[in-house]
Amino acid sequence: MLFSVDLSGTQQRNLEEAIGRKVIDRTQLILDIFSRHAKSPEGKTQVELAQLEYLLPRLTGKGIMLSRLGGGIGTSGPGEQKLELDRRRIRGRITRLKTDLEKIRAQRYLIRKKRIAQKLPLVSLVGYTNAGKTTLLNTLVNEHQLADNQLFTTLDPLSRILILPNHQKVIISDTVGFLHNLPHHLIEAFKATLEDVKEADLLLHVLDISSALRYDYHQAVEAVLKELDCAGKPVITVLNKVDKLEEQNWIEKYKLDFPDSVAVSALKKENIEGLLSQISQKIPKTIHKISLTIPLDRMNLVDLIYREGQVEKIKYTSKSIAITAQIPDTLIHKFEEYLKK
Structure with a gap:
C-alpha cells in the first residue's frame, strides 16, 4: 500500500502489522524510481546512499530484515541485494559511499574549473x-x-x-x-x-x-x-x-x-x-568584435575565425587580409599581434 506522505519507521511497521501488507511511503517510492534511472557511478552511489540512510533507522531489534524494507516497490534497491546486512555493516557501507561521493565531487570540481577557465x-x-x-x-x-x-x-x-x-x-x-x-x-x-x-x-x-x-x-x-x-x-x-x-x-x-x-x-x-x-x-556575453590584419601565410587563423566566430567583413590585398569579426574572448590571445591599432 502506497502513502503519499513520509512515514516514520514505527508508523510503517504498525500499518504493515495492522493491514498485513507491505507499506511504502513517499520517500521510499521516490528512491525506488531514482534507482531505476541512475546510470552513472555518481547517480548509483547517491541513490544507494540515500536508500541506506532511509533504511537504517527503520531496522529494529526484532529481526526485521532489509528484504522487507529495502528496494522500494521494485527489486532495484540495495535491500534486495544484501538481505542480511545489520546496522554495523550498513554504517560501514554508508561511510564508504560517502568517501566515494567525495571523490566524485572532487572530479566534478576539476571539470567545473576547466569550464570556468574556458x-x-x-x-x-x-x-x-x-x-x-x-x-x-x-x-x-x-x-x-x-x-x-x-x-x-x-x-x-x-x-x-x-x-x-x-x-x-x-x-x-x-x-x-x-x-x-x-x-x-x-x-x-x-x-x-x-x-x-x-x-x-x-x-x-x-x-x-x-x-x-x-x-x-x-x-x-x-x-x-x-x-x-x-x-x-x-x-x-x-x-x-x-x-x-x-x-x-x-x-x-x-x-x-x-x-x-x-x-x-x-x-x-x-x-x-x-x-x-x-x-x-x-546569457553573459563572451563574444567580442575585433578588427585584424592577417598575413596571407596565416590562412589557418582565418579558417579559425570562420569556424569559431562570425565574419562581418573581409577584404583581401596583395599582402594581407583585413577582417572584422566577432570571436569568443577565449580566442583573442591568438590574434593579439594582428589587432588593428
Whole structure:
C-alpha cells in the first residue's frame, strides 16, 4: 500500500502489522524510481546512499530484515541485494559511499574549473518531472532522440555544448526532475546532481503548460530553487508542450502569468529559434568584435575565425587580409599581434 506522505519507521511497521501488507511511503517510492534511472557511478552511489540512510533507522531489534524494507516497490534497491546486512555493516557501507561521493565531487570540481577557465557560460534546465526538459535539450542541440515519457528520466546530469545564434558557445545541462514538496533530506542527498543548477549563469525553467497543474508545478520548482539558494538567478520560463493546448489563444494569457517566458513545443520544434534568441540576450556575453590584419601565410587563423566566430567583413590585398569579426574572448590571445591599432 502506497502513502503519499513520509512515514516514520514505527508508523510503517504498525500499518504493515495492522493491514498485513507491505507499506511504502513517499520517500521510499521516490528512491525506488531514482534507482531505476541512475546510470552513472555518481547517480548509483547517491541513490544507494540515500536508500541506506532511509533504511537504517527503520531496522529494529526484532529481526526485521532489509528484504522487507529495502528496494522500494521494485527489486532495484540495495535491500534486495544484501538481505542480511545489520546496522554495523550498513554504517560501514554508508561511510564508504560517502568517501566515494567525495571523490566524485572532487572530479566534478576539476571539470567545473576547466569550464570556468574556458569561460563558457552554463545554462541549466530545471522543471517539474516530465515537463519535457530532456526533449528540449535534444532539440536545442539538434540531437533528435525521443526522450522517454517517464518520471525522473534524467537522474544523472547531462551536459552538451550549445551554439547560440550569435555564435556564442554555452554549456547546457539537464537535471533531475523536481517534485512537489521534495523532502529536504533528498535535496541534500542529491546535492551533487543539482550542483549545475547552483553554478548556472542562466536557468531555463521548463513548464508543461498543457497540464492542469501548471501553476502548482511552477510553485513546486520555485520552492526547490529557493531551497538551493538559486531564487535570484536569471530565469527564462519555457512554456513547453503548447501543441497540446486545446485553445492556442491561451498562450498569450499564460505568457502574462509567467513573466520572461517563451512558448515552445520541444517535440514539434515550434519557436525554438525564439527561445535561442532569448537565451542569447540573457546569457553573459563572451563574444567580442575585433578588427585584424592577417598575413596571407596565416590562412589557418582565418579558417579559425570562420569556424569559431562570425565574419562581418573581409577584404583581401596583395599582402594581407583585413577582417572584422566577432570571436569568443577565449580566442583573442591568438590574434593579439594582428589587432588593428
